[in-house]
Amino acid sequence: MKTSRLNIRTPEGIVFSQQIAGPVTRFLACFIDQFCIQVVLMLAGLLISLLAVVSFNIALALYVIGFFIVSIGYGILLEWAWRGQTIGKRLLRLRVVDVEGMRLQFNQIVVRNLLRFVDSLPAFYFVGGVTCWLNSKCQRLGDIAANTVVIRHPRIDEPDLDQVLGGKFNSLRQFPHLAARLRQNTTPAEAAIALQSLLRREEFEPVARVELFAAIAAHFRSKVEFPAEATDGITDEQFLRNVLDVAYRSKN
């Protein structure tokens, strides 16, 4: 089954996960890298052309070898020096890692880069792209042969809480131990649902909005039971705002 996350469970029972990069993002990174390679080759060509004044033969030989080394060595050298990143991958926050979470080895980098020869067949990485699309970990043939996977470190932006919270009094915070329990029991996915429902409140019909907030609020009420003085007299929507304040803002 295709998955968007690489989950690794350590022998200690700790699970850490990383987001797997999709084929489109990888293709864009590859496009940037190809552009960089062309720039390097152009600069090298200019320098070598100066040598042609002395000997055209040697200049041509240097260009042929330089072209070969740059086009093959670019990925190997940068991924080794930057621990799994090239310029394109760095810009798009991608990184090559070992599929089992082990240290990325030089020979893995060599194998995955050499196998670009088949992945790029017949043109524009068609074979690699199709393999990537079909593979559960979005690996191209080079990744499969090298036991590597490309992961993505998206920039995690703090949610714009001021937009939904507005600095109002939060009755739930009057009971710090219960607030702490609510924070502990609320998963990131649950908090994200509540946040999205508030951010997109104007998109719902009034009746549907009330029903939605009621359903979500009931879910959070079932997690931790607050005393009546904390919840009486506030709407389900305000209750959700208070829940989000507790979940996202750890400062009391």
Add this chain to the structure above:
Amino acid sequence: MIIDLQKFIANERPVWAELETILNRIEAEPTAQLSLEQVQHFHELYERTAADLAKLATYSSEPETHRFLESLVSRAYGEIHETREKRSRFSPLTWFFQTWPQTFRKHVRAFYLSLAITIAGCAFGGLAIAFDPDSKPVLMPFSHLLQDPAKRVAEEENSTYDRLKGQKTSFSAELMTHNTKVSIFTLSLGMTWGVGTILMLFYNGVILGAVAVDYIHAGQTKFLLGWLMPHGVIEIPAILIAGQAGLLLAAALIGRGQRAPFRTRIRQVSGDIATLIFGVALMLIWAGFIEAFLSQYHEPVIPYDAKIAFGCVELVLLSVFLAKSGRKNPTA
């Protein structure tokens, strides 16, 4: 368990910072050795950070801290649970005289298979030319090989000018890069469960066999040997070794008769594949020089006997090198 997040992060941050410092040092100096106490301390820091990650896993707040801890734990996990031998400081001489020939011998059966496929191709190409000379344009789609061998030899031997004058260096560079690309391609096709590698080896054999029979049939055996041997005795084994690497990859992919899981099989051979292909690249650099600077010159410039003798010496040296270099002395 309920935790005071701010206090928890404030308390644990020094532990995470120390772990990060050690990881940075290990990653910057892969050859550095930690003492037993340092390893134990490193392991303690890893376990504590991993436990912190588990505690924070359910929190919606502090997403950056959570991601930072995931990154730290994954890096430390890779260092602690990595069972492959950590490479000591790379020594080109040790690699050349020990690692490469040892790797070749370790997988010599794949080399023999690569050789057998090429010989089968040679036999097919040779027989095809012998029984059906009209098949030459189909078997050898290279214009310079389609010429009548006797006519070509006469032209080469009577030539008064050096057709590679002023181009030898660039010609050798083109040969090196082209042959290296073909070798990498042969290796890469191992990912087709070896089918592509086998086809490449067989096709190379077909061309070689067809050319050989064509020249022998025309009575130009000595020219053929003098032309091909100086570079061919290195170039052909290089392609065979690339085929060996491709077949190795295919064997790991198929896993017939192996109980290890797929990832383990691949992990076991990836280092050897890289070693073999780097060795192939070195061989092709040498072959490229020889082909441009020696093979293309014939009698009366260079006697055929001298070229054949040079090729024989190269072949013997290569065979001895691959068979003996880096072999541990059993009496030592």
